[in-house]
Amino acid sequence: MPLLKSLIQAQPLLISSLIQYAAQYHGEREIVTRTINRDIHRTTYAEVYKRTQQLANALEALGAEPGDRIGTIAWNSFRHLEVYYATSGVGCVCHTINPRLFVEQLIYIINHAEDKFLFVDSSFVELVEQLSISLEGVKGIIVMCDQEEMPETTLDNTYCYESLISGHEDRYSWPIFDENTASSLCYTSGTTGNPKGVLYSHRSTVLHSWCASSPDTLGICNNDSLLVIVPMFHANAWGTPYAAPMSGAKMVFPGPHLDGESLLELIEQEDITCSAAVPTVWLGILQYLKKTNKGLGILERVAIGGTAAPPIMIRTLQEEYGVRVCHAWGMTEMSPLGTTGTLKKDSLSLPKEEQYKLQEKQGRGIYGVEMKIVDDDGVELPRDGVAFGNLMVRGPWIASGYFKREGGEVLDSDGWFPTGDVATLDAEGYMQITDRAKDVIKSGGEWIGSIELENVAMEHVGVAECAVIGVSHPKWDERPLLVVVREAGSKVTQEELLKFFLGRTAKWWIPDDVVFVEELPHTPTGKVLKTKLRKDFAAYVLPSLS
Numbered sequence: 295m296p297l298l299k300s301l302i303q304a305q306p307l308l309i310s311s312l313i314q315y316a317a318q319y320h321g322e323r324e325i326v327t328r329t330i331n332r333d334i335h336r337t338t339y340a341e342v343y344k345r346t347q348q349l350a351n352a353l354e355a356l357g358a359e360p361g362d363r364i365g366t367i368a369w370n371s372f373r374h375l376e377v378y379y380a381t382s383g384v385g386c387v388c389h390t391i392n393p394r395l396f397v398e399q400l401i402y403i404i405n406h407a408e409d410k411f412l413f414v415d416s417s418f419v420e421l422v423e424q425l426s427i428s429l430e431g432v433k434g435i436i437v438m439c440d441q442e443e444m445p446e447t448t449l450d451n452t453y454c455y456e457s458l459i460s461g462h463e464d465r466y467s468w469p470i471f472d473e474n475t476a477s478s479l480c481y482t483s484g485t486t487g488n489p490k491g492v493l494y495s496h497r498s499t500v501l502h503s504w505c506a507s508s509p510d511t512l513g514i515c516n517n518d519s520l521l522v523i524v525p526m527f528h529a530n531a532w533g534t535p536y537a538a539p540m541s542g543a544k545m546v547f548p549g550p551h552l553d554g555e556s557l558l559e560l561i562e563q564e565d566i567t568c569s570a571a572v573p574t575v576w577l578g579i580l581q582y583l584k585k586t587n588k589g590l591g592i593l594e595r596v597a598i599g600g601t602a603a604p605p606i607m608i609r610t611l612q613e614e615y616g617v618r619v620c621h622a623w624g625m626t627e628m629s630p631l632g633t634t635g636t637l638k639k640d641s642l643s644l645p646k647e648e649q650y651k652l653q654e655k656q657g658r659g660i661y662g663v664e665m666k667i668v669d670d671d672g673v674e675l676p677r678d679g680v681a682f683g684n685l686m687v688r689g690p691w692i693a694s695g696y697f698k699r700e701g702g703e704v705l706d707s708d709g710w711f712p713t714g715d716v717a718t719l720d721a722e723g724y725m726q727i728t729d730r731a732k733d734v735i736k737s738g739g740e741w742i743g744s745i746e747l748e749n750v751a752m753e754h755v756g757v758a759e760c761a762v763i764g765v766s767h768p769k770w771d772e773r774p775l776l777v778v779v780r781e782a783g784s785k786v787t788q789e790e791l792l793k794f795f796l797g798r799t800a801k802w803w804i805p806d807d808v809v810f811v812e813e814l815p816h817t818p819t820g821k822v823l824k825t826k827l828r829k830d831f832a833a834y835v836l837p838s839l840s
């Protein structure tokens with residue numbers, strides 16, 4: 295029997311509709327930016343929309359064609375938002391580039407993406423000068439500033455953003471095309487090998503925005519004043535610049551100023567109600583709060599992800615500052631939302647300690663992301679909160695492969711994407727990451743999850759940051775080593791820390807030793823670079839063996 299076709303309008307889900315909606319229904323809602331020179335710049339959705347249309351006209355005049363990739367090397371700002379919408383809106387692909395990558399990686403990425411134009415903040419002009427000789431297809435560089443702010447540069451074909459758009463009409467008729475058209479491109483930072491490009495579609499972006507707006511996830515809504523801390527060059531700032539216009543939430547961009555003091559100033563002055571960032575940023579804010587005895591204004595809730603949110607951070611934010619924490623997990627390949635840690639109705643009646651145990655997990659399954667865990671042979675493992683295995687995901691905002699098919703076929707025959715994370719799933723749908731598959735410590739044929747050990751160490755007042763890695767052991771193959779950055783002024787010792795683990799984790803999981811370092815190496819997205827740590831400690835001999 296043939297299926298019966300519906301009689302519902304087949305209107306494609308296009309990114310241009312998000313900003314168009316915000317301008318029409320929430321035109322006066324503010325978009326605030328702390329600029330590179332620290333000034334506060336204020337505009338509105340209506341104004342941003344006009345300028346986005348000017349930019350769309352300017353792009354066409356420059357010769358940008360549908361499908362062209364257009365790079366950005368920029369901090370979070372209203373101009374970056376305009377570039378997001380204008381590029382995708384005209385049918386080009388907005389390629390956000392992480393300026394913290396090494397020069398060789400930047401050159402690789404820009405050439406691999408075949409970026410035709412680059413939009414860069416004035417503070418990155420020098421960086422682009424370093425790259426320019428190796429850039430193959432870039433036809434023009436647009437510096438995102440006023441004419442007076444234009445830096446001197448040796449670059450050819452540079453344009454000033456404001457001069458470029460100023461002569462153009464603030465009306466543009468957005469083309470209607472297939473919602474599966476590519477809209478933006480983001481390269482994974484890749485600790486080994488070349489970065490790989492994740493190519494999002496208009497459809498995946500709009501669906502993901504709806505997801506981020508749901509009260510059970512980030513819950514971005516019209517009453518919110520959202521501080522967009524996650525960089526717009528990291529997984530599209532977790533999709534928030536697309537989700538906020540969907541409800542007309544106020545957006546506040548901190549520019550490059552991500553220190554505790556600068557962020558707190560915005561939280562207080564702009565009546566921020568919600569925000570999202572990696573743990574290191576919250577750590578900076580908490581340290582500043584402790585020093586100054588200040589509070590977090592009317593901030594209601596924050597999402598923490600990117601790496602595991604230390605349990606102590608969740609407690610401190612909730613108990614001392616009255617801010618609800620949503621522990622979230624995801625990946626660039628997942629747009630990035632995968633799970634969010636809002637508690638289910640039944641979980642809310644559990645004793646506080648049990649609720650905290652759930653919040654320490656990376657969140658629970660959300661509509662749109664199917665999850666399962668499998669063993670090394672691909673056999674599904676039970677959802678009992680105990681068994682752990684390779685986490686596989688499937689859904690309409692999850693990558694089906696990498697740009698230009700780098701890395702070959704990534705999905706299995708049933709369409710599941712291997713996340714590279716090792717996790718448990720419980721019957722209620724809560725998911726807990728125990729490790730990245732490549733960071734798992736293999737001891738005596740069993741696995742030790744480094745995240746749990748790091749969480750325990752972070753509870754100690756003397757620990758500012760830490761990482762647990764496996765070091766070689768003749769009998770057990772590998773044993774855990776705890777690498778610690780002490781809290782300023784702390785003199786915590788190895789013995790004290792090892793004792794601290796007693797009763798807090800399985801005895802055989804307790805690290806064999808502790809080393810103190812001044813700082814830990816980080817990836818360009820703020821995760822601890824464990825490959826480097828493992829290399830640094832490759833020849834490390836545990837005290838029990840020396």
Ligand code: AMP
Pocket residue numbers: 482483529598599600601602603621622623624625626627630656713714715727729730819
């Ligand atoms: P990225 O694509 O740079 O966002 O990195 C994605 C990876 O970050 C995931 O595969 C996880 O390994 C890690 N990650 C993200 N969120 C969390 C979290 N809440 N807890 C632990 N690891 C996380």
